[in-house]
Amino acid sequence: MTEHGAARRPDHLSAVPPPPTDVGDLLRATARGDETAFGRLYDLVAPRVYGLIRRVLRDPAQAEEVAQEVLVEVWRTAARFDASRGSATAWVFTIAHRRAVDRVRAEQAAADRTMKVGVASVDTPYDEVVDEVSGRLERQQVRRCMDDLTELQRQAVTLAYYQGHSYREVADLLGTPLPTVKTRMRDGLIRLRDCLGVEVTA
Amino acid sequence: MSSTDVHALVGAYALDALDDLERAAFERHMADCAACRTEAAELRETAARMADSTWSVPPPRLRTEVMAAIGRTRQVSPAEPGAPQGPARPARWRRYSLAAAAALVLAAGTGATVYAVQDQRVRDERAIVAAAQRYEARVQDILSAPDVVVRTSPMRGGGKVTVASSASRNAGVVLLGADRPPAPDQAFQLWTVRGTTPTSAGVLAAGEGSAVHIVDGLPGNSGLGVTLEPAGGSATPTQPLVAQVPLV
Numbered sequence: 001m002t003e004h005g006a007a008r009r010p011d012h013l014s015a016v017p018p019p020p021t022d023v024g025d026l027l028r029a030t031a032r033g034d035e036t037a038f039g040r041l042y043d044l045v046a047p048r049v050y051g052l053i054r055r056v057l058r059d060p061a062q063a064e065e066v067a068q069e070v071l072v073e074v075w076r077t078a079a080r081f082d083a084s085r086g087s088a089t090a091w092v093f094t095i096a097h098r099r100a101v102d103r104v105r106a107e108q109a110a111a112d113r114t115m116k117v118g119v120a121s122v123d124t125p126y127d128e129v130v131d132e133v134s135g136r137l138e139r140q141q142v143r144r145c146m147d148d149l150t151e152l153q154r155q156a157v158t159l160a161y162y163q164g165h166s167y168r169e170v171a172d173l174l175g176t177p178l179p180t181v182k183t184r185m186r187d188g189l190i191r192l193r194d195c196l197g198v199e200v201t202a
Numbered sequence: 203m204s205s206t207d208v209h210a211l212v213g214a215y216a217l218d219a220l221d222d223l224e225r226a227a228f229e230r231h232m233a234d235c236a237a238c239r240t241e242a243a244e245l246r247e248t249a250a251r252m253a254d255s256t257w258s259v260p261p262p263r264l265r266t267e268v269m270a271a272i273g274r275t276r277q278v279s280p281a282e283p284g285a286p287q288g289p290a291r292p293a294r295w296r297r298y299s300l301a302a303a304a305a306l307v308l309a310a311g312t313g314a315t316v317y318a319v320q321d322q323r324v325r326d327e328r329a330i331v332a333a334a335q336r337y338e339a340r341v342q343d344i345l346s347a348p349d350v351v352v353r354t355s356p357m358r359g360g361g362k363v364t365v366a367s368s369a370s371r372n373a374g375v376v377l378l379g380a381d382r383p384p385a386p387d388q389a390f391q392l393w394t395v396r397g398t399t400p401t402s403a404g405v406l407a408a409g410e411g412s413a414v415h416i417v418d419g420l421p422g423n424s425g426l427g428v429t430l431e432p433a434g435g436s437a438t439p440t441q442p443l444v445a446q447v448p449l450v
Contacts, residue, residue, distance in 0.1 A: 031280075033277060042268060042269070046260050046264065046265065047257050050259075051253070051258030052256040055258075060379070064261060064264055068264060079280040086243045090247045090249075094250060097218055097250075101218045141254075142251055157252075158252075160217040167219040184213075189213050189216055189245045192252075193247075198247045
């Protein structure tokens with residue numbers, strides 16, 4: 001196999017191409033049992049996996065536990081990633097988000113979650129203020145695009161995604177009929193998709 | 203559910219805002235609808251981008267633990283027979299489907315009553331959400347002020363206190379994250395110090411180990427202290443301080 005040959009190439013022929021830093025490449029290497037590739041994949045996605053789970057759960061200890069489950073699940077099921085159905089990054093965050101939502105629904109009543117809403121700021125803005133380096137541009141882009149949504153779209157989308165509320169709970173919380181909430185979630189995401197230029201080439 | 207009804211769920215599906223029953227219905231619908239699969243994939247992709255703004259450095263031990271765990275975790279092969287596809291949870295689905303079906307039947311008859319009972323609770327929750335959103339907006343406003351100054355101090359017993367202070371907003375945000383929450387009958391209390399006089403700037407809930415707290419007028423003070431007090435707080439700070447953040 002070519003990878004095997006490349007790995008054995010002597011040091012003085014250091015024309016070895018730089019290791020892949022693309023999440024998709026790393027995920028494919030992970031699927032072949034490459035622990036080093038998984039380690040690098042970890043470094044690329046773990047802060048967002050942990051940050052997302054922590055944002056939904058608002059409990060650092062639980063977030064750590066769920067993040068571990070998710071990252072091990074990524075290792076275990078890497079072979080199931082199908083590039084025709086979306087990016088590797090989205091595949092990882094879909095697993096992370098669903099696990100976080102499962103946990104939050106199992107353990108915290110909707111009202112408790114809304115009470116704890118302020119704690120969300122513990123991570124995100126802190127990182128934003130303190131960390132000037134990684135992913136700042138992307139974060140700004142997402143935030144800017146969120147600002148383009150209508151108030152109802154933005155609330156429907158963020159209450160569901162960042163707090164793990166079901167659309168029924170969102171309808172209750174916002175005092176808005178169910179069909180409207182369904183529609184706002186859909187057209188809010190569509191607007192966000194167009195603003196971010198997201199495409200899936202099947 | 204008609205096909206149009208199901209399709210309208212695509213946004214909620216991408217946000218994981220469906221219950222297990224609805225998700226299964228939607229996934230069945232997608233199996234026969236290529237356009238829906240594409241839309242669902244795009245909206246999932248979009249939802250995943252919302253994780254970009256949640257960046258938070260995990261504790262270093264997480265990496266050690268994950269790397270150790272994968273060493274003893276067998277990987278699935280791409281087409282393992284009978285394996286669940288993607289992040290599906292068949293066990294949970296089986297467990298809930300009967301109960302959920304029963305609940306649907308019941309709900310048809312009792313919906314109105316349930317709604318009346320829940321009405322007050324929902325109003326209360328709505329007020330809480332509105333207040334929390336206002337609070338969060340203020341936090342964001344202070345943190346994004348052009349003149350914000352961020353200072354951090356470790357906490358005795360582990361964790362840290364970060365103070366983001368803005369003179370132009372005449373307020374600061376205190377982000378407190380203790381490694382271990384206090385005992386259930388104890389609470390962290392914040393103090394502003396002007397000269398040598400401490401003034402209480404708020405008490406956390408008993409047993410609460412992390413909080414975001416806005417302190418008005420913070421920039422005029424020389425420091426911010428954190429103490430551990432009996433639940434409900436004290437009139438004067440109990441020594442020693444758990445953390446101290448100088449502001450000048």
